[in-house]
Amino acid sequence: MATSISHSPEETQALGEAWGRAAVSGLVIGLSGDLGAGKTQLAKGIARGLGITERIHSPTFTLVNQYESGRLPLFHIDLYRLETPDQIIGAGLEEYFRPAGVTIVEWAERWPEAASHFKHYRRVNIETISETDRRIIYEDFGG
Numbered sequence: 001m002a003t004s005i006s007h008s009p010e011e012t013q014a015l016g017e018a019w020g021r022a023a024v025s026g027l028v029i030g031l032s033g034d035l036g037a038g039k040t041q042l043a044k045g046i047a048r049g050l051g052i053t054e055r056i057h058s059p060t061f062t063l064v065n066q067y068e069s070g071r072l073p074l075f076h077i078d079l080y081r082l083e084t085p086d087q088i089i090g091a092g093l094e095e096y097f098r099p100a101g102v103t104i105v106e107w108a109e110r111w112p113e114a115a116s117h118f119k120h121y122r123r124v125n126i127e128t129i130s131e132t133d134r135r136i137i138y139e140d141f142g143g
Helices: 009-022 039-049 085-090
Strands: 002-006 027-033 064-067 074-078 102-106 120-128 134-142
Touching (some): 027 039, 039 074, 039 120
Parallel strands (some): 027 120
Antiparallel strands (some): 002 134, 064 074
């Protein structure tokens, strides 16, 4: 498990950008943290690292946003409105969990056993330390 401290949204995005540059097809990144913790900021950085040119925003109401302009496709999922694995599967999101590209899942704690379902999975928890500071704890599973 690794930990990074971010002192601003820009630093959170920079960490995500580094992850995006290193990302391989099939990677699923599960993000957990309170509202306003920085999940979408990290997603914006990952997209930038993938070379995505579209504006990135949280798919709270659409469940999935898809971006194709980067070196790999990005699928950005928000599970906030879903409460159980059955609802996730019922919403047709399963196809995004073995992506031909990269999938980011906000509110990943809604599916706690997720790591066992993915070939390459990065579990991320973002903790609010202060108004601007965040502790980002992450761990990789799979090959």
